[in-house]
Amino acid sequence: MEDDGSQNPVASITWDDGVYSTIRGFVVYEREWICSIQIEYDENGESIWSPTHGENEGSVSEVVLDYPDEYLISIYGYYGSIHNWGINGTVIRSLTFQTNIRSYGPFGIEDGNKFSFPITGGKIVGFHGKSSRFLNAIGVHVETIQKIGLQPEPQPKHLNMGICGGKGGDPWEDTFQTIRRLVIYHGLWIDSIQMEYEDEYQMLVWSEKHGGDGGFRSEVVLDLDEHLVLVHGYYSDIHKWEIDATVIRSLTLETNKRTYGPFGIEDGTQFSFSFKGLKLVGIHGRSGWYLDAIGFYVHTTQINEIGCEKFSLGEWGGEGGDPWNESFRTMRQLVINHGQWIDSIQMEYEDENGELVWSEKHGGNGGSQSEVVLDFPDEHLVTIHGYYDDIHNWGFDGTVIRSLTLETNKRSYRPFGVENGTKFSFPTVGVKVVGIHGRSGVYLDAIGLLALSTQD
Incomplete structure (x- = not known):
């Protein structure tokens, strides 16, 4: 894997440092x-420095890894x-x-053609490339994860938040420890989504592209201390441009x-997924x-406080009114007053x-019972x-619950x-x-809702 700099008329030297146990650090000069x-x-256990590949000009940065616990898993x-x-x-x-x-x-400067070395189940143990007055090309040697004896992190308990959109296409899923970046292709709808994430081996992995090749490309790169807390968007039926399907129209x-x-066009049925009090560990569709x-x-x-996994699944709607909380073993019945919105609920x-x-x-x-x-x-x-929505008429100005559907183990x-x-x-x-x-x-x-986990 190497990005070729052969177009450079200045004679470049091909070099290969070989393979070592691991990498302790590096020094980079940049303009x-x-x-x-x-x-x-x-x-x-012995420190070995490579030759300098290129010339030492510009600003210098030295990185010392926390040897032997820290090691390189990817470069881009x-x-x-x-x-x-x-x-x-x-x-x-x-x-x-x-x-x-x-x-x-x-x-350096992030400009030009992007490249990356996505490495699954391994670490970088050597570099090769080409250089002259500067670095023309770079590649890596990789040692597999079996050689380094790395064990996967235990998988978390997965709770499915459901799925929004149409029933076409093929199902897919990606599970991870932490998501690092997303690439979204979009135009009048979302053409595709692709993710880079940290897997159970703590390795950076690129998912497959889920969807087609159309649309404009947008990339979202998350900081190391940044994580998703909310995803919302729209889906709708498309019956033109030789399309007859329900698709995701936009994502935020x-x-x-x-x-x-x-990204995309905000049109159709709006949906929202909140991860407040929860950890995102997978995307499917x-x-x-x-x-x-x-x-x-x-x-x-x-x-x-008693050690059980009792947790809130979030709260949807507005910020008006007074808070309330009902805990129970088993629900017996519910009385709902409703009209243009949900007036009240009693249990x-x-x-x-x-x-x-x-x-x-x-x-x-108010409303019918x-x-x-x-x-x-x-x-x-x-x-x-x-559904919830903003209401700005009938003498009211606020966000309320517009509708409720109750699902049991038997019926809706x-x-x-x-x-x-x-x-x-x-x-x-x-x-x-x-x-x-x-x-x-x-x-x-x-x-x-408050819930208990039923998974072992």
């Missing part, structure tokens, strides 16, 4: 390109043609080094630091020529002492999904209210619902 690199290798950068500053040829414009612990760089990614997007559908896997990060349940209890009515007295009686003890609540109870606004849903696999919480005043402003 608007990489002037030189020198590597400190380790050979069975840019190369391009330079026709000024006395240069007429192709050179390495920038380099970024990724270890099993952190990232170093970028050194929100992290703990910033917002990326929207369906794709063919386009991105047909997308969903997410998470696992819990919250532990209650009868078996509390933690085994007593039947009616909750307070959470919300106002519907009652859902579960077939106890064989039927139990699995999840709730629905219709949407109550109006399905308009932003769609929301909660994980349905690997959890038992043991509580409902939310906010309410004159209406039901927000709703969330």
Whole structure:
């Protein structure tokens, strides 16, 4: 694997440092390109420095790895043609080094053609390349993970947050420890998505491209301390341009630091996935020529005071009203008042002492009343999904729950209210619902679920 600098008329020297036990550090000289690199290798506990590949000009950076615990697992950068500053040829414009612990760089200028060495199950134990007055090309030698005896991290418990979009295309999934970057192709819809992530071996891996080759390319690169907290977008039916399918029309990614997007066109049915109190550990979906559908896997990060994995699956809706919280063993029935939105919700349940209890009515007295009686003890609540939206009429200005649909292990109870606004849903696999919480005043402003993990 090497980026060739043979276009450079200045004579370049081909070099190969060979293979060593590991890499201890390196020294990089940089300007608007990489002037030189020198590597400190380790050979069975002995430090060995390579020759300097290139000339020592410009700014210097020295990186010392935490030997023997830290090692290189990937490099990426840019190369391009330079026709000024006395240069007429192709050179390495920038380099970024990724270890099993952190990232170093970028050194140089990220401009030109991008390259990367995605390494699965291995570490870098040597370099080769071409150089003259500067670094023209670079490649790596890799040792497999079996030789270094690295064991995978235990897989977290995966909770499926569901999937939004169409039913076309083929199913796929990618699970990971941490996501590092996403490449999204988009135009009037999302053509494809591709991810670079840290797998269970703590190696950086590129997923396959899920979808087709059309659209404009956008790349999202996350900082080492940056993670996704919310993904939302739109999906809709397309019946033109010789397309007859339901596809993802847009995606917006929100992290703990910033917002990326929207990518694509915000049109159709809006959906949203929140990872508050949860850790994102996978993305799944369906794709063919386009991105047909997308969903997410998470696992819990919250532990209650008695050591059980009791956690909130998030809260959707507005910030008005007063907070409330109902915990139970088993839900028996629900009474929902609804019209253009959800006016209120009230529950009868078996509390933690085994007593039947009616909750307070959470919300106002408007709307039509519907009652859902579960077939106890064989039927139990699995999840709730629905819509929330901003309301700016009828003498009200705020965000409320517009509709609710109740899912049990036996059946679905219709949407109550109006399905308009932003769609929301909660994980349905690997959890038992043991509580409902939310906010309410004159209406039901927000709703969330408490759950226990049912996975071993």
